[in-house]
Amino acid sequence: MSDPAPVTIVGATGALGFGLALRLGQAGVPIVIGSRDPGRAAEAAAKAAERVPGASFAGLGNAEAAAANETVVLSVPFRSQSETLTNLKDTLRPGQLLVDATVPLAAAVSGKATRLLGVWQGSAAQQAAEMAPDGVRVVSGLHTVSAALLTDLDHALDEDVLVCGDRKADKAQLAALIERVPGLRCVDCGRLEMARITESLTPLIISMNVRYKARAGIKVTGLPAELWPASSS
């Protein structure tokens, strides 16, 4: 594989974003961690560097972080998603790949983490697509991957990342990035509108984690060996 392009993770001070930063960093991807508070971002970057010596982590405020790289992962609580995208509307630019990992858990409005809110646009990913500036390529993914397992670097991952998006090439680009992490396989789940299904798997998995004291994930059975033919990217 060629030298990986750097990636920004907005919200990498949270559990999922931080775990993803660790794993991608370990896979050789330079990571910029974005947070509303640049101080917290720098702190998270330092913590990540301690966990993965030799990897590249920097911490910046959200706008600087989002401007820094061509790929931006948005991994914030649903209650902050809309505000974050509003704040980034003069920062995000056409051609960037925006990877939305937001889940509209009812916990955002003091409900349960095992229930989902209805989002007017259909899903958090579709809200992101509506709010992102024209030309930003929005894909959706990472909803079924356990933050705890990503963060536990001794754990050998073996699960799928369900990816939705309106353009095959955008999804293939995300897959190529994520599959640098050993044990993660990306599965094309169709158009962005399918994110209303993949997002709903987070509350299901949270409920299983509670019930079984587990760190559950999803694997799709019965698929062919080659899920991302080069021709599609």
Next chain:
Amino acid sequence: MSDPAPVTIVGATGALGFGLALRLGQAGVPIVIGSRDPGRAAEAAAKAAERVPGASFAGLGNAEAAAANETVVLSVPFRSQSETLTNLKDTLRPGQLLVDATVPLAAAVSGKATRLLGVWQGSAAQQAAEMAPDGVRVVSGLHTVSAALLTDLDHALDEDVLVCGDRKADKAQLAALIERVPGLRCVDCGRLEMARITESLTPLIISMNVRYKARAGIKVTGLPAELWPASSS
């Protein structure tokens, strides 16, 4: 295991119900196939007996079939679910276990099989629970299992059945039945309201099957070995 009690499958003339009939029959469970048309039910039973010699299959009209056994699987197209339950309201009786496998695909109203209808009660399973007579114990499951793979008896199954229901003992009872089929593991997915999530996996899987020319299923990773402790049944 003790001698299995017989099971009725209403809608076993359809692909999923027929595949389930074959697999349960092969596992030694006597099967009554229900259909609106008793002639078609008898035909399906004969076809099943041909596929699984030595197993027990009978075909009856829906009401006779639903009255015949303590466990009734409802595996009909969503467009027929409400009508079928209305027709069975004087037949189903307290104490029976009703296993709803219905999926509210938009195909029911000439939409796509990769999209879901909104059901007022939340899910097809919750509609079934509302419509079933008091005392009928409703559980939900089987939405992610491929009818084609069930029917292909040469295929070694290796996937999960996601089970929802309001009482643990009812779910454990369904799990004990389904897990007679080698390669099928049941996972407790929580209360019946969670069926709105598990039902939505059918359109997701249908879309994968089309995209990848596959017969996809779901496996939950990261769970403990024992999912149905005897104390819960």
